[in-house]
Amino acid sequence: xxxxxxxxxxxxxxxxxxxxxxxxxxxxxxxxxxxxxxxxxxxxxxxxxxxxxxxxxxxxxxxxxxxxxxxxxxxxxxxxxxxxxxxxxxxxxxxxxxxxxxxxxxxxxxxxxxxxxxxxxxxxxxxxxxxxxxxxxxxxxxxxxxxxxxxxxxxxxxxxxxxxxxxxxxxxxxxxxxxxxxxxxxxxxxxxxxxxxxxxxxxxxxxxxxxxxxxxxxxxxxxxxxxxxxxxxxxxxxxxxxxxxxxxxxxxxxxxxxxxxxxxxxxxxxxxxxxxxxxxxxxxxxxxxxxxxxxxxxxxxxxxxxxxxxxxxxxxxxxxxxxxxxxxxxxxxxxxxxxxxxxxxxxxxxxxxxxxxxxxxxxxxxxxxxxxxxxxxxxxxxxxxxxxxxxxxxxxxxxxxxxxxxxxxxxxxxxxxxxxxxxxxxxxxxxxxxxxxxxxxxxxxxxxxxxxxxxxxxxxxxxxxxxxxxxxxxxxxxxxxxxxxxxxxxxxxxxxxxxxxxxxxxxxxxxxxxxxxxxxxxxxxxxxxxxxxxxxxxxxxxxxxxxxxxxxxxxxxxxxxxxxxxxxxxxxxxxxxxxxxxxxxxxxxxxxxxxxxxxxxxxxxxxxxxxxxxxxxxxxxxxxxxxxxxxxxxxxxxxxxxxxxxxxxxxxxxxx
Numbered sequence: 133x134x135x136x137x138x139x140x141x142x143x144x145x146x147x148x149x150x151x152x153x154x155x156x157x158x159x160x161x162x163x164x165x166x167x168x169x170x171x172x173x174x175x176x177x178x179x180x181x182x183x184x185x186x187x188x189x190x191x192x193x194x195x196x197x198x199x200x201x202x203x204x205x206x207x208x209x210x211x212x213x214x215x216x217x218x219x220x221x222x223x224x225x226x227x228x229x230x231x232x233x234x235x236x237x238x239x240x241x242x243x244x245x246x247x248x249x250x251x252x253x254x255x256x257x258x259x260x261x262x263x264x265x266x267x268x269x270x271x272x273x274x275x276x277x278x279x280x281x282x283x284x285x286x287x288x289x290x291x292x293x294x295x296x297x298x299x300x301x302x303x304x305x306x307x308x309x310x311x312x313x314x315x316x317x318x319x320x321x322x323x324x325x326x327x328x329x330x331x332x333x334x335x336x337x338x339x340x341x342x343x344x345x346x347x348x349x350x351x352x353x354x355x356x357x358x359x360x361x362x363x364x365x366x367x368x369x370x371x372x373x374x375x376x377x378x379x380x381x382x383x384x385x386x387x388x389x390x391x392x393x394x395x396x397x398x399x400x401x402x403x404x405x406x407x408x409x410x411x412x413x414x415x416x417x418x419x420x421x422x423x424x425x426x427x428x429x430x431x432x433x434x435x436x437x438x439x440x441x442x443x444x445x446x447x448x449x450x451x452x453x454x455x456x457x458x459x460x461x462x463x464x465x466x467x468x469x470x471x472x473x474x475x476x477x478x479x480x481x482x483x484x485x486x487x488x489x490x491x492x493x494x495x496x497x498x499x500x501x502x503x504x505x506x507x508x509x510x511x512x513x514x515x516x517x518x519x520x521x522x523x524x525x526x527x528x529x530x531x532x533x534x535x536x537x538x539x540x541x542x543x544x545x546x547x548x549x550x551x552x553x554x555x556x557x558x559x560x561x562x563x564x565x566x567x568x569x570x571x572x573x574x575x576x577x578x579x580x581x582x583x584x585x586x587x588x589x590x591x592x593x594x595x596x597x598x599x600x601x602x603x604x605x606x607x608x609x610x611x612x613x614x615x616x617x618x619x620x621x622x623x624x625x626x627x628x629x630x631x632x633x634x635x636x637x638x639x640x641x642x643x644x645x646x647x648x649x650x651x652x653x654x655x656x657x658x659x660x661x662x663x664x665x666x667x668x669x670x671x672x673x674x675x676x677x678x679x680x681x682x683x684x685x686x687x688x689x690x691x692x693x694x695x696x697x698x699x700x701x702x703x704x705x706x707x708x709x710x711x712x713x714x715x716x717x718x719x720x721x722x723x724x725x726x727x728x729x730x731x732x733x734x735x736x737x738x739x740x741x742x743x744x745x746x747x748x749x750x751x752x753x754x755x756x757x758x759x760x761x762x763x764x765x766x767x768x769x770x771x772x773x774x775x776x777x778x779x780x781x782x783x784x785x786x787x788x
Contacts, residue, residue, distance in 0.1 A: 157189040160229045160268075164214060164258055165237025166192030167202055170275055174234055175205040191227055194237075215239065215250065217257045224261040233262065233272045244308040252313040259321040263328070274318050275333045276311040283307060382424075385409070411435060421446040432457040439465040447471060454478040456501070469493050480504055480525070492517040503553070504529035516542035525553035527577050528603075532561040540564050544571055553601075555579035559586050569595050577601040589613045593658065597636065603643040610647045615655045637661050645669055654678040657691050663718070665692075668701040675708040676700075694718050696743070701725040709734050716740040724749040725775060732758050737767050744768075748775040 161178050165171040171192070178188045190207040198209045212223040214237070235255060241247045255274075263269060283305045304312055315332065322328045348369075349359045361369070383405045401421060407429040408416075414435045419442040422428075426449050430436070437460045444450075444467035451473055455461065461482045468474070469490035477494075480503035489511050491497070497518050502508060506529045515524065524543060526532075532539065532554055540561065543549060552574040556562045562583060565571050572595035579602075580586065586607050593615050604610065615636075639659040644650065646669045654677050656662060667676065677691065691710065692698075696718050700706065706727045712734060719740040724730060730753070747754075751774045759765040 157187050159185045160189045160231045161234060162191045162193065162227060162230045163234045163236065164193050167194040167196060167199055168236060170236040172202055175202065175207050179206045214254045214258050220257040221261045224258060225265045228266050229268065230262060230266045231268050231270050235272065236275045247310040248308060248313040251310045252317055255314050255317050263321060263325050269328060272318065272322065272330045273333065274314060276314060277334060279309060280311045280334050283309065408433060416440055416443060419443055419445060423448065425450055427452040429454045430458060434459050436460060438463065442467060444468055444471060449473055452476040455482060456480040458482050464488050475499065484508060487511065487514060489514060496520055499523040501525045503527045510539065512538065513542065515539060516545050520548060521546045522548050523551040527553040527555050527579055529555065533557045537561050537564050540571060544568055549574055551576050553577035555581055557582050559583055572596050573598060575599055579603040580607055581605045583607045584609060586610050591615050593617050598638050599636065600638050601641040602639065604647055606646040608648060611649045611651060613653065613655050615658055640664065648672055652676060652678045654681050657681060661694050662692065663694050664697045665695060666699040668699065670703055672705060673703050674705050677710040679708065679711045692716060697721045699723045700727050703727050706730050714739060718743050720745045722747045724753065728753060731756065735764060735768060737764050744771050746773055747771045748773050
């Protein structure tokens with residue numbers, strides 16, 4: 133088992149042999165922050181006998197006494213407070229044999245300036261204690277994080293961040309960031325010793341992924357777009373949001389009330405964040421005076437028909453307003469247009485018929501979400517008047533038809549526009565999108581509904597590289613989907629582009645429904661990050677990935693490497709998913725309904741070995757499947773769950 137595999141999956145620890153312990157060390161590593169996540173892993177991995185650069189002797193430094201869970205790592209542990217220059221000098225300067233430094237620690241203070249001062253002092257104390265006293269020191273590795281590219285969390289939406297893909301020569305963002313302070317100190321101190329090299333690691337993880345990895349959030353049993361939180365964790369989060377109990381009335385959550393008398397609840401006047409949620413809420417009484425409120429959620433109040441007159445009159449500071457899934461709301465609530473500090477407005481899944489022109493007064497509005505609003509009218513020139521606009525979503529419902537093409541022109545004129553989600557119903561409007569490099573680069577979710585004159589869809593590998601979701605529904609004449617490989621990459625071989633994930637790397641979710649003339653979806657080999665695929669009622673489709681592709685490439689094992697869910701339904705001619713064998717290392721669920729000619733799955737005994745949870749399908753189809761070896765059939769039979777032809781196909785995350 134190699135050193136990186138041990139670190140990646142947390143396998144059983146690999147101990148030193150006595151002989152290895154006696155041999156001479158080639159490298160002497162110093163890990164600053166040895167009890168943190170990265171530092172603890174380094175303390176475990178570096179001493180292994182097959183770690184590159186070894187054998188390694190490792191010093192581990194942390195402020196706290198050594199913990200029991202770290203005690204069996206074969207390192208020399210040093211308790212040291214590196215924020216104290218005297219303690220750092222006394223305990224680190226004697227380490228004269230150090231050749232490599234791994235700096236993976238940080239501290240947090242109340243303000244960004246204090247963060248810069250405290251973290252900068254820590255790194256400076258370490259380097260000034262080591263560099264003059266360690267004659268063989270060769271390299272210093274500094275770990276920072278994704279805020280190098282998108283700024284501190286509190287600055288998101290306030291400063292312009294970089295667009296992915298990220299690379300090292302991107303300029304620094306505006307504003308104060310202690311990562312930049314650490315970099316400058318690293319540069320300055322390394323210049324003092326000839327031949328001393330450095331490197332920086334930027335750790336990128338979404339907030340949602342980080343919380344899931346810490347078991348603070350869980351995947352939902354329902355749709356993949358949803359997450360869930362344990363009651364205890366929820367109470368703790370509210371307690372933290374209320375400043376550890378000192379601001380008990382600053383965050384309020386009310387669920388399943390019938391009548392909400394907002395004027396009589398004294399504590400609400402102090403609130404900065406209020407969430408009203410639940411189908412039982414029918415009325416909001418009186419006109420509240422929420423002079424401190426900054427965030428208001430009134431979500432999924434399916435019985436609420438209107439807001440009281442003047443409800444929004446006394447909310448001068450509100451920045452975030454979410455009224456989504458309040459289905460019986462048909463009129464735009466009066467007063468919202470006077471919320472001059474409003475930056476985020478979500479009206480998705482309401483039945484509001486028209487946006488008022490007074491929305492032009494919302495000069496600070498950055499995000500407007502209008503998903504699943506089937507009859508919404510947007511007055512001309514309204515959108516283009518919002519000069520601070522960064523995100524616009526009108527997806528899944530209010531499709532752009534021919535007469536709505538002017539809206540695309542308005543969107544294109546907005547200089548700061550960064551993210552778009554749109555659905556189209558006409559080829560003319562779609563062509564208007566595909567002729568605009570700017571709009572395509574902004575596109576995150578793209579839906580084509582009832583585009584009946586669409587015969588061939590050509591996707592730009594360069595312009596649509598940030599696309600995350602693609603849905604094709606009821607495109608009755610669509611025969612082919614092609615990828616145009618632009619010359620910008622200067623790579624003549626498509627397999628190399630796939631290997632390097634240079635386009636469609638963001639595409640996660642693809643739904644193709646009721647496209648009866650579509651032949652195959654071979655273009656999906658370019659979607660290296662695809663996680664969810666649903667293909668239904670494509671009656672002419674015989675193969676998902678063309679046999680010609682499988683026969684001509686040696687990179688077939690890389691296809692669908694991140695796919696977790698695949699649904700195939702209502703395709704009587706389908707014979708093949710892929711002609712070869714796929715590893716499917718992330719596949720959890722496969723559902724096959726009414727595909728009687730699909731006589732083989734692209735599996736071998738190693739496919740989906742550690743991820744598969746369920747295979748659903750008709751029992752007769754399953755019994756007729758052909759397997760290369762009987763042992764492969766025995767491997768997968770335990771995952772099979774019968775689903776009959778009359779059953780509806782429903783898999784988590786596959787809702788339209």
